[in-house]
Amino acid sequence: MAVYTELAAETLEAFLGTYEIGTLVSFHGIAEGVENSNFLLRTTEGDFILTLFERRVNAAELPWFLGLMQHLAGRGLNCPLPVSDRSGTALRILADRPAAITTFLPGVSATQLDAGLCLELGKALATLHLAGEGYEAVRPNALSASAWGPLLDSCGESGDALAPGLTAEVRAALQKIEAAWPAVDELPRGQIHADLFPDNVFFQNGQVSGLIDFYFACTDFLAYDLAICLNAWCFRNEKTFEPSFAAAVLQGYQSIRPLCEAEKSALPVLCQGAAIRFLLTRLYDWINTPADALVTRKDPLAYLLRLRHFADMKHV
Amino acid sequence: MAVYTELAAETLEAFLGTYEIGTLVSFHGIAEGVENSNFLLRTTEGDFILTLFERRVNAAELPWFLGLMQHLAGRGLNCPLPVSDRSGTALRILADRPAAITTFLPGVSATQLDAGLCLELGKALATLHLAGEGYEAVRPNALSASAWGPLLDSCGESGDALAPGLTAEVRAALQKIEAAWPAVDELPRGQIHADLFPDNVFFQNGQVSGLIDFYFACTDFLAYDLAICLNAWCFRNEKTFEPSFAAAVLQGYQSIRPLCEAEKSALPVLCQGAAIRFLLTRLYDWINTPADALVTRKDPLAYLLRLRHFADMKHV
Missing domain, CATH: 3.90.1200.10 (Aminoglycoside phosphotransferase (APH), C-terminal lobe)
Known part of the structure; x- marks a missing residue:
């Protein structure tokens, strides 16, 4: 079960104002992830995942992880693509935590393997x-x-x-x-x-x-x-x-x-x-x-x- | 923080097969609701909320609640509309719990009132x-x-x-x-x-x-x-x-x-x-x-x- 940082809509709306991904339509804290708080965002431009990094993950290593995902997505892999704000920054601070917005991926995890x-x-x-x-x-x-x-x-x-x-x-x-x-x-x-x-x-x-x-x-x-x-x-x-x-x-x-x-x-x-x-x-x-x-x-x-x-x- | 029943994609896919709302694209447990487990579903037809009723809510009263929402939505109120399956039933059983799918509503809750x-x-x-x-x-x-x-x-x-x-x-x-x-x-x-x-x-x-x-x-x-x-x-x-x-x-x-x-x-x-x-x-x-x-x-x-x-x- 996930850790949750509560996030006010007004805080998130102001945060989204520094990106070029539309305005907020809805957001929901989602249960995935034990380490971080994850929110499913819908904006007027599409769907995104907002992650607030809570613990275990060393903040100093986040640029490496985000850089890897940008590299992989840039080479066509279906992985979350960190979205940069207007200043070109993907790793931000929100609610006093390191934060990143990535693209949303469709699909579901399998539990009955074959x-x-x-x-x-x-x-x-x-x-x-x-x-x-x-x-x-x-x-x-x-x-x-x-x-x-x-x-x-x-x-x-x-x-x-x-x-x-x-x-x-x-x-x-x-x-x-x-x-x-x-x-x-x-x-x-x-x-x-x-x-x-x-x-x-x-x-x-x-x-x-x-x-x-x-x-x-x-x-x-x-x-x-x-x-x-x-x-x-x-x-x-x-x-x-x-x-x-x-x-x-x-x-x-x-x-x-x-x-x-x-x-x-x-x-x-x-x-x-x-x-x-x-x-x-x-x-x-x-x-x-x-x-x-x-x-x-x-x-x-x-x-x-x-x-x-x-x-x-x-x-x- | 919500209670969560874990739900396998395969179980949900089979459940959705009894409705006429498309096939599963993604689903995420969401943090809303203390009493119930809620999942945000995306199907090929749109977005829905799946609720598994966990506790406090008396199962015998669920038809009254779902009936009220159907009545209100039918009169144009922006509230979740319980979706019926092919047999016309909105209140179902999933993962051993009473369950209902409703329409998804856009919008965000305000925390800074005026x-x-x-x-x-x-x-x-x-x-x-x-x-x-x-x-x-x-x-x-x-x-x-x-x-x-x-x-x-x-x-x-x-x-x-x-x-x-x-x-x-x-x-x-x-x-x-x-x-x-x-x-x-x-x-x-x-x-x-x-x-x-x-x-x-x-x-x-x-x-x-x-x-x-x-x-x-x-x-x-x-x-x-x-x-x-x-x-x-x-x-x-x-x-x-x-x-x-x-x-x-x-x-x-x-x-x-x-x-x-x-x-x-x-x-x-x-x-x-x-x-x-x-x-x-x-x-x-x-x-x-x-x-x-x-x-x-x-x-x-x-x-x-x-x-x-x-x-x-x-x-x-």
């Missing part, structure tokens, strides 16, 4: 990776392999309350993953989404109509983004691996950007890494979020199952 | 009252004068923690109001909104473009609805009575439906009654809502100030 949707997802991910070429600014991945050990340490043994022996199992898996993790120059790198779960992908008539929520995007191995999607899209009921879904993601991806041999070889460890990354952040949130809090806690154990699955794989 | 907006509000309220004529089904006001004593009793002396002596002051005021309250046949009755606060009124270009949230509507004195608006619209910063706002509400109202002498005489006590009604429900919610709960508690004392104000008035 191989057809996975094929389209794979194509969209590869299209995103190619569109990212030429955006030279680097944003290191704050949740990369080097972050996982400290994250696990910060959880202490608390995970054992969820599943006996969890901490020891994850620690052993992490050591293997760290030992096998590719060196920085071993695999092609670029701008990755790093959180392309089904709720961040809009479909319309079976085609991808939009990719959203770029606030985990960073510069890392392209194939790691694919590994995240194999975790996020290819388990039925959060539990059962669907080989046909994974094959479809890979087929779709490679129809746009074929993987090199080094990427293919690295995929099992990248998938394990992605599993442990979401396992650890979910575990951290589980421990640090009161059971009765606003935000729905996501079950870390779903990613323990994925970690085990990918640890047993010789190739994807 | 006499011009109050004039338009007064006109809109009178228009609503006239449009309600001919809707014969009666819904008694569950929060009418007879409910206030028991509501106050249920709060015990808890209000004294908010303001010393509050309980005794309200009890004394209530006795006076009950003694002076008009008999059922003394004033014109009809269908009233009963909660026409600024957040339930949309404006566009200075004109009322929509009245929403009819789930407190009931059959009561028409002038009591006006008294609620005088409480809700005519105090600056929730504190200072603005005679020019009240004059504008009355002028606007009477330009469409002139008050009779009995209504004019009764207005001071009706205004006190409206003040005590919101004071008591806010007090009840204050006592029964944890300070750290989801819902923002509204300060009951704002209505103690209104109660005192209207108790000192000889005429409105």
Whole structure:
């Protein structure tokens, strides 16, 4: 559930006066996004999303995110395009928060996945990776392999309350993953989404109509983004691996950007890494979020199952 | 902040298949409404609001509310029009909850009130009252004068923690109001909104473009609805009575439906009654809502100030 900053219509009308996107017709706070307040705006010119950045997102990094979206949209990707005001500025301040208006994307997220949707997802991910070429600014991945050990340490043994022996199992898996993790120059790198779960992908008539929520995007191995999607899209009921879904993601991806041999070889460890990354952040949130809090806690154990699955794989 | 039922796109698409309002383009849970889950739907035919009724609203009363909105919209009032499915049914079940789709209304709520907006509000309220004529089904006001004593009793002396002596002051005021309250046949009755606060009124270009949230509507004195608006619209910063706002509400109202002498005489006590009604429900919610709960508690004392104000008035 989203955090909301209340916004008066008069404040918003004055704010819109500094843009050239028409005058306000209606606006509604929308439920998407845990990190930020999002409003669906209708103006006399069309529909837009207004985001007020509330927390977690480091304000100093916002220009990188907005610049990436402008770059991607400029290359034809269906992602939110940050709209600049009359002075050419996209990152503004509203209600004492960093704020940006982006274009509105039609489409709906899928919750009943199938191989057809996975094929389209794979194509969209590869299209995103190619569109990212030429955006030279680097944003290191704050949740990369080097972050996982400290994250696990910060959880202490608390995970054992969820599943006996969890901490020891994850620690052993992490050591293997760290030992096998590719060196920085071993695999092609670029701008990755790093959180392309089904709720961040809009479909319309079976085609991808939009990719959203770029606030985990960073510069890392392209194939790691694919590994995240194999975790996020290819388990039925959060539990059962669907080989046909994974094959479809890979087929779709490679129809746009074929993987090199080094990427293919690295995929099992990248998938394990992605599993442990979401396992650890979910575990951290589980421990640090009161059971009765606003935000729905996501079950870390779903990613323990994925970690085990990918640890047993010789190739994807 | 709203309660949310999560809704899968596939579930919604199947649901929309039983209507003739096009196919789903996008949907977003919106933040409006504390009682219900509301979604802004876009279909290939236009925009709609989907409401899932969560709590407080008695499902058995929903046909009355939806029927009233259909009646009012049919008479040209800018209110949400419940949309019927192919079988002619507007009240449906979705995600195990009563559900209804209504038309979408453009416009934004005002937070910076002025006499011009109050004039338009007064006109809109009178228009609503006239449009309600001919809707014969009666819904008694569950929060009418007879409910206030028991509501106050249920709060015990808890209000004294908010303001010393509050309980005794309200009890004394209530006795006076009950003694002076008009008999059922003394004033014109009809269908009233009963909660026409600024957040339930949309404006566009200075004109009322929509009245929403009819789930407190009931059959009561028409002038009591006006008294609620005088409480809700005519105090600056929730504190200072603005005679020019009240004059504008009355002028606007009477330009469409002139008050009779009995209504004019009764207005001071009706205004006190409206003040005590919101004071008591806010007090009840204050006592029964944890300070750290989801819902923002509204300060009951704002209505103690209104109660005192209207108790000192000889005429409105």
